[in-house]
Amino acid sequence: xxxxxxxxLSVRNLTKTYRSAGEQVAVLRxxxxxxATGERVALAGESGSGKSTxxxxxxxxxxxxxxxxxxxxxxxxxxxxxxxxxxxRDQLGxxxxxxxxxxxxxxxxxxxxxxxxxxxxxxxWHGELVDRLGLGPLLKRYPEQLSGGxxxxxxxxxxxxxxxxxxxxxxxTGNLDEASADEVLALARDLxxxxxxxxxxxxxxxxxxATLDRRVNLSAGVIA
Numbered sequence: 001x002x003x004x005x006x007x008x009l010s011v012r013n014l015t016k017t018y019r020s021a022g023e024q025v026a027v028l029r030x031x032x033x034x035x036a037t038g039e040r041v042a043l044a045g046e047s048g049s050g051k052s053t054x055x056x057x058x059x060x061x062x063x064x065x066x067x068x069x070x071x072x073x074x075x076x077x078x079x080x081x082x083x084x085x086x087x088x089r090d091q092l093g094x095x096x097x098x099x100x101x102x103x104x105x106x107x108x109x110x111x112x113x114x115x116x117x118x119x120x121x122x123x124x125w126h127g128e129l130v131d132r133l134g135l136g137p138l139l140k141r142y143p144e145q146l147s148g149g150x151x152x153x154x155x156x157x158x159x160x161x162x163x164x165x166x167x168x169x170x171x172x173t174g175n176l177d178e179a180s181a182d183e184v185l186a187l188a189r190d191l192x193x194x195x196x197x198x199x200x201x202x203x204x205x206x207x208x209x210a211t212l213d214r215r216v217n218l219s220a221g222v223i224a
Contacts, residue, residue: 029221042209060084093159
């Protein structure tokens, strides 16, 4: 953890169980995790270990069975459905393996989409994102006209456009070749540092995890 950063994410004793084939399966068995502002953390673990489940719970896309998640001091579990939606809109940036761009919008509008619906569009910051992500020549193109690496750059820019408190990335380079993955992650690292937000990335790649500030491992339902 950074020595001078405030805690932006605090996860305490988090548990989550699912029913599968008539049995209760405990996916998370008491997860504890802190992330400071400006800190970039890799979340590793075997397939099926609950990494994506943990991200979905932090994002308020699912409800916990036990424990607590606090974002900048606010308890996510105490929020209503509309409150959690507002949290995702205003304070979280989400980046997925599938780029999830809006097909009917061009690059410029995809990039600005979340910031505009949050009422936080900043023209100067938008311009900086366009420049830093190398999107200037692509602004009028549509997602289907972009490579995978280009689409993911747009997705990262969209996630950062609101200057969120925390960015959650679930295997964001999983669909990219190694060179594109390195380029996209380097851009994400630099822009996260520029905004000072926290960054939590699920990855299977030890090589990519090593480029972040810290790596934590999820195993047997807990973080080692």
